[in-house]
Amino acid sequence: MLAAPLALMAQTTYYPGQPDPQAPQPLPSRVLPAQILPKKIVQAPRPLSRIAIGVGISTVGPQLQVATNLSQHFNLRGTGNFFTYSTDFTTNGINATAKMNLASAGASVDIYPFRAGFRISPGAMFYNQNRLTANALVPGGTSFTLNGDTYYSATANSTTGVTPISGAGTLGLHTTKPAFTVTTGWGNVIPASGRHWSFPFELGVAFIGAPALDVNFGGWVCQDQAQTQCYDFATDPNAADARHDLQTQVAKWRSDLDPLKTYPIVSFGVAYNFKIRSVSAR
Numbered sequence: 545m546l547a548a549p550l551a552l553m554a555q556t557t558y559y560p561g562q563p564d565p566q567a568p569q570p571l572p573s574r575v576l577p578a579q580i581l582p583k584k585i586v587q588a589p590r591p592l593s594r595i596a597i598g599v600g601i602s603t604v605g606p607q608l609q610v611a612t613n614l615s616q617h618f619n620l621r622g623t624g625n626f627f628t629y630s631t632d633f634t635t636n637g638i639n640a641t642a643k644m645n646l647a648s649a650g651a652s653v654d655i656y657p658f659r660a661g662f663r664i665s666p667g668a669m670f671y672n673q674n675r676l677t678a679n680a681l682v683p684g685g686t687s688f689t690l691n692g693d694t695y696y697s698a699t700a701n702s703t704t705g706v707t708p709i710s711g712a713g714t715l716g717l718h719t720t721k722p723a724f725t726v727t728t729g730w731g732n733v734i735p736a737s738g739r740h741w742s743f744p745f746e747l748g749v750a751f752i753g754a755p756a757l758d759v760n761f762g763g764w765v766c767q768d769q770a771q772t773q774c775y776d777f778a779t780d781p782n783a784a785d786a787r788h789d790l791q792t793q794v795a796k797w798r799s800d801l802d803p804l805k806t807y808p809i810v811s812f813g814v815a816y817n818f819k820i821r822s823v824s825a826r
Contacts, residue, residue: 589613589734593821596733598744600813604674605646607811611654613734619654621665621733636793637688638711640680647673650725650750654732661732661742667725669750672718674807680711687769690789691796698764698774709763709777717807719753725809733815740818746811755801759794761787 591614598609605627611619627646632639652667682688684699688709697709727748735742765786766774775783 589736589819590821591615593819594734594817595820596742596815596817598733598742598813598815600744600811602746602811602813603808604648604750607813609733609813609815611733611815611817614653616736617656619656619732619734620651621654621667622649622651624649636690637686638680638682640678640711640713642676642678644676645673647671650722652725652727656732659736661730661735663729663732665725665727665729665746665748667727668722669725669752670722672721672723672752674717674752676715676717678713678715680713682709682711682763684708685769685771690786691792693785693789695786695789696766696769696771698766698771706774707763709761709765711759711761713757713759715801716756717752717804719756719805720751723750723752723807725750727809734817740816742815742817744811744813744815746809748809749806750809752805752807754805755798757794757798757801759790759797761790 592612594613596609596611598607598611600607600609602625605625608624609621611621613619625646625648627644629644630642631644632641634640648669649671650667650669652665654663654665656663682697684697686697687694688697689695695709698706700707725748727746729744729746729748731742731744733742733744761777763777764774765777765783766772773782775786777783777786
């Protein structure tokens with residue numbers, strides 16, 4: 545009868561320095577999988593809390609951009625372009641010196657439908673002074689063609705007042721004001737990640753209207769190389785055929801330039817953005 549109590553005592557008795565078999569045992573530690581660890585939360589900046597300034601190169605000249613954020617998916621952006629370039633060229637036997645002046649400014653809303661940098665940007669070019677001017681002088685005795693017909697520039701004669709053929713032309717790329725623009729591109733100048741630098745790319749068109757081309761000639765035109773039949777280009781009735789050929793030639797040039805009514809916009813640049821007020825929402 546003493547066997548059961550002795551066995552129970554043997555199970556519950558322990559000696560100093562030994563672990564108590566009846567003491568609560570600690571639970572094993574658990575390591576959370578990496579995929580369920582809390583992620584760092586990046587707060588979207590407040591509207592109008594950041595500003596970006598960028599520079600770039602585009603088909604409308606060197607570009608300056610300024611943008612600010614409206615929301616997580618919208619930016620408001622303004623652009624300005626200015627460029628001047630001079631060159632010499634020859635067409636139809638006529639040597640000309642041309643000067644291109646590009647000056648424009650506009651604004652657009654950048655729409656980012658996804659978290660990535662792809663965007664769609666409707667806007668308007670409200671200032672447009674893009675144009676080309678050219679001056680030409682056909683040396684005396686030199687031939688040139690208008691509408692497929694060959695003419696000759698008269699040799700200067702101070703006694704009779706005869707002067708060689710000269711001309712002036714203007715090409716305006718600003719028929720429609722303001723001009724609607726639509727572009728697409730990649731790169732948010734105010735990234736949601738908080739980065740300061742970005743490298744935006746843009747591709748689209750500006751609907752500037754049909755180019756306006758005007759060309760005027762002056763001086764004396766000859767119908768033969770021997771210069772026995774020379775007439776004042778602007779006023780002489782015998783030069784009516786030459787004036788008609790000039791008008792027809794200009795019409796052909798206008799037709800060739802007609803695709804420019806949807807002027808291509810391609811640009812690439814770099815921008816830096818910075819905080820102008822607190823980014824946390826209240």
